[in-house]
Amino acid sequence: MAGREDSGTVGGPFPPAAPAPLTAALEAIGAGAYVVDDKGCIAAVNSRAEHLLGRPSHELLGHDAHDLLHRGPQGQPLPRTQCAMRQAFHAGRAAxxxxxxxxxxxxxxxPISWMITPYDTGEPEPGTLVVFHAPGRDTGAQPEPTARQLSELQRLALLAETTAQLTSTLDVDExxxxxxxxxxxxxxxxxxxxxxxxxxxVWRAVVVHADGDGLLDHEDLRGxxxxxxxxxxMPLSRALRGVASTLAGPHTYRGTPDSGIAVEQRRLFEATGMHSAAIAPIRSTRAVLGALTVGRxxxxxxxxxxxxxLIEDVARRAGLALDNARLYQRQRKVAETMQNHLLPQMPGVPGLEMTVRYLPAPDASQVGGDWYDAFPLADASTALAVGDVVGHDLEAAAGMAQVRNMLRAYAWSQHEPPSRIVERLDExxxxxxxxxxATMIFARIEPADAGHWLLSWTNAGHPPPLLISKDGLASYLTDGHGILLGTQANTRRPDATxxxxxxxxxxxxTDGLIEGPGHSLDTGLEQLRRHAAALAHRTLASFTDQLLRRVRPAANDDDVALLALRVPES
Structure with missing residues (x-):
């Protein structure tokens, strides 16, 4: 289990008292049992475990279970890397x-045999239940665990593992x-x-059967x-209506079918060779989501x-997890749709290639304030903008839309340098x-002499633009940098060209492209510069897609907006 520097008691000279309901639950188990907290320290123990270990509870509570108890075959301390119990503990799975x-x-x-499973102790942090049996040493007054008790332990282990496995993903297919x-x-x-x-x-989403140590997917039976x-x-029809779980076999569907589902079930039994099956509804607190069939x-x-x-319990827990995953995906889809509708279509600018990308944050609730924009100005130049309103929620997205629309209005109506436009916007x-x-870059671009284009811009606390030559020379445009919007500093903003x-x-x-846990902003900027230089020969669409794939941190929890443009060859 998880380690500590010492094996003494925790929190002073007296060990912590185990919660009475937890101890009572352990006493009902006909084997040695104890519960450890999220650090691997014993939080509760039953009297059978005290008897088998020869230790009263006060010598067990608060101690690191691995250090105190676990040994190798010759009695030597067991290295943590060789402890299967510890590995299961850290993985949060049954073993x-x-x-x-x-x-x-x-x-x-x-000598013992043991079973370990995640266990809800009622505390914010999860616990782990360890049940062990010591053949030949169980001489106490209590009888050895019966087959029924061991079966109940295996049932609890499966249900705990089901809850832990299914609630740790928000992807329906996973x-x-x-x-x-x-x-x-x-x-x-x-x-x-x-x-x-x-x-x-109704969609038959999964049909698998055991194939050695793996599972074989039967795509021909899905659809x-x-x-x-x-x-x-009939059993499946009843389960899909949420009526009840039922046993079934090939004989169940041999008669005249009463529905199309009955026809498909007869085909299923014929194709799989199942002689016995149990069918249970998969339901959430709001609706029936489907049905689980297990067959032999x-x-x-x-x-x-x-x-x-047991099968009903597994299906019920699956229903709650699947409902959460569906709600998550629905929320994510709504958020992505809203964000995409808020972001504009890019204008066609003669002589310039332009492409944009927006990647939402992994969390469905993280629709937010990252945005890009490009639009023609009254003097025939083109405005470019990219920005980030502070926050990761619908309010940030709404604020982003306000800022973008106000910027468009000022830029169109006021024939002034970018710095003055942003000053008006800030006010x-x-x-x-x-x-x-909020942070942003506001720029304007227009043709210049000899095939060049003139870029003028101001930067309000935003990561600097990156310019890459056709030969792969990449450098950041660090001039024109000022403070972010909203500081009320009322300072003059610089322009750069x-x-x-x-x-x-x-x-x-936006900063979601370069910032991530585990590395500094400078590291992210350097990675962006190097990969952009290496991709300079690609088409603009390929350049943009590959840049996002290579540079965006894997553990990114922010959205990303990106605008790339390419000047034509002379």
């Missing part, structure tokens, strides 16, 4: 071993993959998942299903009614918007 060793209080070695890996081959040879769409259409039969008494073909044991509660947003702070040579590329971007 078990038939032969291992604990240290007894009298110095002897205690949740389905994890679901079938949990039940096959542990419960069945086959697993089938039928999902109900938001339009009440659209007939509509749910409203009054059919190679395993000769048929499902019995006693198996249904206005403090009074007529809810935007607190640069000539863009033929076949050069200009990149404007």
């Amino acid at each position: 078990q071993a038939d032969e291992d060793y604990f240290a007894h209080a009298d110095g002897s070695l205690l 949740a389905l993959r994890r679901l079938v890996r949990l039940v096959v081959p542990r419960l069945a040879d086959w697993a089938i998942v039928d999902m109900i769409s938001e339009r009440d259409e 659209p299903m007939p509509p749910i039969a409203a009054k059919s008494p 073909a190679e395993n000769p044991a048929a499902f019995t009614p006693a198996d249904l509660p 206005a947003i403090r009074h007529i918007t809810d935007v607190t702070m 640069a000539l863009l040579p033929p076949d050069s590329t200009l990149v404007l971007y």
